[in-house]
Amino acid sequence: MKRPTIGDIARQAGVSKGAVSYALNGQPGVSESTRQRILAIADEIGWRPNSAARALNGARANAIGLALCRPARILGMEPFFMELISGLEAELSARDFALMLQVVGDHPSEIAVHQRWWGEGRIDGAFLVDLHVNDPRVPVMEDLGMPVVVIGDPSGSGSLMSVWSDEGAPVRETVDYLVALGHRRIARIAGLPKLVHTTLRDQEFGRACAGLDDCPVVHTDYTGEQGARATRRLLSSRVRPTAIVYDNDIMAVAGLSVAQEMGLTVPADLSIVAWDDSPLSQVVRPPLTALTRDIPAYGAQAARQLLGLIDGLERGSHEDRAATLNPRGSTGPPVSAGH
Amino acid sequence: MKRPTIGDIARQAGVSKGAVSYALNGQPGVSESTRQRILAIADEIGWRPNSAARALNGARANAIGLALCRPARILGMEPFFMELISGLEAELSARDFALMLQVVGDHPSEIAVHQRWWGEGRIDGAFLVDLHVNDPRVPVMEDLGMPVVVIGDPSGSGSLMSVWSDEGAPVRETVDYLVALGHRRIARIAGLPKLVHTTLRDQEFGRACAGLDDCPVVHTDYTGEQGARATRRLLSSRVRPTAIVYDNDIMAVAGLSVAQEMGLTVPADLSIVAWDDSPLSQVVRPPLTALTRDIPAYGAQAARQLLGLIDGLERGSHEDRAATLNPRGSTGPPVSAGH
DNA sequence: GTTCTTCTTGGGAGCGCTCCCAACGGGCGC
DNA sequence: GCGCCCGTTGGGAGCGCTCCCAAGAAGAAC
Structure with a gap:
């Protein structure tokens, strides 16, 4: 039950591995007829690219890191994060990027996780959330040279790109x-x-x-x-x-x-x-x-910024729409102020 | 700013790549003194294993897949999932496994995502949640041969291992x-x-x-x-x-x-x-x-089962503790029933 | 028919790592 | 002192893929 490789396709099609690679990646270098034949065979034998082999050639990991440094108890309670994540996901999955998620206990371990993921070539970039005053993660990420988008105010995000809304x-x-x-x-x-x-x-x-x-x-x-x-x-x-x-x-x-x-x-x-x-x-x-506030949209914007950064498009930080007041039944004139 | 490889370590230490590989992986084949020297150099130049290269040799991806097939709106609202995820995480991160998360729209795309991740060697196993009656994912996962743990009742999980609690x-x-x-x-x-x-x-x-x-x-x-x-x-x-x-x-x-x-x-x-x-x-x-119910514990148990399955330990499905009634102020005798 | 250009194709190196195999060398028994 | 064994080491193939390079074929211009 071994997985088919481009070598198998090449053999079946009677062409070289190189030709198969070009055909499969939509690159010029093969004739249209050869390409079609190769694609047909690939589809037939159920070929899937091996991401490890691709990554080895310096390709993208096609994954983004998100280490959450919050006690699980609070995490489970606040809708904010799941809404943010679903917003991130909407954008990432459209580009076939996965989200690598890890809950960590503190900033040092969050930093370690990011360093490991980046060092091991598992992620192409990361998000930083819950920015602290004088956040220790910022200088480390600046040094790391990894594409990072801070979801939070630019006043605390150093030279890192940020997506924020006016508070x-x-x-x-x-x-x-x-x-x-x-x-x-x-x-x-x-x-x-x-x-x-x-x-x-x-x-x-x-x-x-x-x-x-x-x-x-x-x-x-x-x-x-x-x-x-x-x-x-x-x-x-x-x-x-x-x-x-x-x-x-x-x-x-x-x-x-x-x-x-x-x-x-x-x-x-x-x-x-x-x-x-x-x-x-x-x-x-x-x-x-x-x-x-439209939190999923906020997350989607952050994802777009990060993907742009990874693609090398140097767009600046982005200010999202500020939250707007939505009056319902819990506010009214105080009884004492009978004007 | 290229990342150091074991080749660099080997050159600095004056040994072969093979020796470095053994030393770094704690395998026999090198003397203790050589091992120490190699580890010191690796640490000094900041070497990190390249997961892609490792994966290419058939190693683990060290990641688990979780595709959530729920509208983002509901996801953001229910504490259940974040609690479950934090439980999964607690166990996974202790074993240095990451969680690949993706929100999908329906079962076909959830199946596609799992097939892709598995086919591309990105994950070592996956969780299935929100089991449906006659769930189409179950037969596909059975065929795929990927380690899977169903978080839900065994009556619907076919031959797949499940972690459930009595309803x-x-x-x-x-x-x-x-x-x-x-x-x-x-x-x-x-x-x-x-x-x-x-x-x-x-x-x-x-x-x-x-x-x-x-x-x-x-x-x-x-x-x-x-x-x-x-x-x-x-x-x-x-x-x-x-x-x-x-x-x-x-x-x-x-x-x-x-x-x-x-x-x-x-x-x-x-x-x-x-x-x-x-x-x-x-x-x-x-x-x-x-x-x-202790949902994080439930998730942790599921993670343990899946990791065991990946390690080849064939433990069976696991019944978690059932939810217990926790009476608070919202229940009492009905006024009409004045007995 | 010959030469030049252009498109297509095969061959192969290399990515970083693991692991097998062979060679080497020192300690031991005889 | 000789041969043997085992611990240690170097060398190298191979994982699946990308991409460069050169060779081949086909077509255009003369």
Whole structure:
């Protein structure tokens, strides 16, 4: 049950290996009639190119690396990654590129995995996600000379190409909207403070809230538990916020439960905004006002950029569309502000 | 910036390529002193094995294939897959196996992807998930001769090895529990009727409900929307059920919202059970009674089985632990049954 | 018919690695 | 001191493919 090789085809067709190679790759060098005959035989005996042999000749690996450095627990919970991956896939599979996926524990092992894959010729490029402030992966990847696309803000991605969306505008849009509704005390329950996009949102939030009353920011690890705890603490303070903006939908849903548990009505007593939309936000009562983004499209764009980079087309970084506010039932004027 | 090869090492060490190969692979054939010298040089010049060259000699690809045939939309929503993947990964990465992931649109293209990967020597084996009734992938994989582990019930996996958990016991446990609480009208909002595990649960549900009042089963596509719609329809019927068992947590959460929207109190007017637990079920009010399963452990077991199969160890299929009922606030005695 | 050009074809090197085979050399038994 | 065995080493074929090079054939121009 040995796999047929181009040698077998050549023998059957009565031509040389070279001719078969040209015919199979659509290259000039063989006549059309010979090509057809070779293709027919190849098809008949079920020939498949051996990627190893191709790779040995300096060809592409036709695979992209993605090492995810997140605890499995969080990974399983957040729709973001699966949506991102399906977006990446849509573009990659159209070009017959596979995705090499590996969950790693920390940055050093993520770096090691990338070095190994690249060194062994298993991948043609890689994505970097969840950019940290002063991310150690960036300088290593810059040195490695491997095509890399950072999915995150260019401020932290060094000389690497990045695909990002503006974090500032959605923050401003949200705060302005809440202020227009009459809110003066807006809190933000944020994600990991180490992440670049968290700090960017923090800064913009601080600026957008200038002139308002106390606008606290609490950092969490994105889990529902921490989102619930932070919410409980905020709502127990003497001057509780009338609106909370969450950094993901999981925490927003958890926060909604806590508010209802504490006897508050949403949105009358508390308005809630979730960053990143998902079916989850629409399924709870009231459905959550959310900052919606087309994550699969975002991933697809990143994949296009990386494939371009691999092809040697030197296009620059790409700014994707920013998230836009999608008001639903969880936001409204605060009862106290009866204007 | 060419990558060093064993030829370079051999030249520097003043030995032959053969000796280097033996030294690097920990095989007998070189003296310990030579081995050490070679390893030192290899380390110094940063040598990495070229996987393509290795694969060319019939070696492993050190990668496993997983083609997911689900719309991206559902994929992004269900925690199940990411948890499964992180479980697979935990075991695979420990053995330095990578996961080749590809999202495909239908079974024919999933089959094509597997054939290509296997034919091209890119993978050493593959997982099959979401087993359908009379699944067309099974006979193809049997013919292909590739190591495959089916993550699903052995009744549908032909001669392929499978890793599964009993679907019957959890159904019985759930129905018995609800009956003990006093419920007589229990409904089931199920997933896709094409899937093997759906039909198994359906059958068992039918048996377990024997002797009870009307116990309808509604099939959906696992989305929150369809779960909500099915719930609304059931609760609008003249004799509405006092308990609903959902096939995933997304639909259970959606169903909870619908019930509350319709002015029903959970669990007094309606008890809710979710199949497959996740933080989501614990975050809503009341927290959902759920059939809990350790999905990462399930995935890890599947990975172990597949790696064993690849190594030629012929262990049989493996039955994993069945899901167990984890009662929370969403179940209780129906108000009508004041016993 | 001859020469030149152009298209087609066969031959073969080389990619980096593994592994078989033969040669070499030192330690041992006699 | 001689021959033998075994541990060590060098040499080299071969994995399946790509691509360069040269040779052959066919057609055009004279």
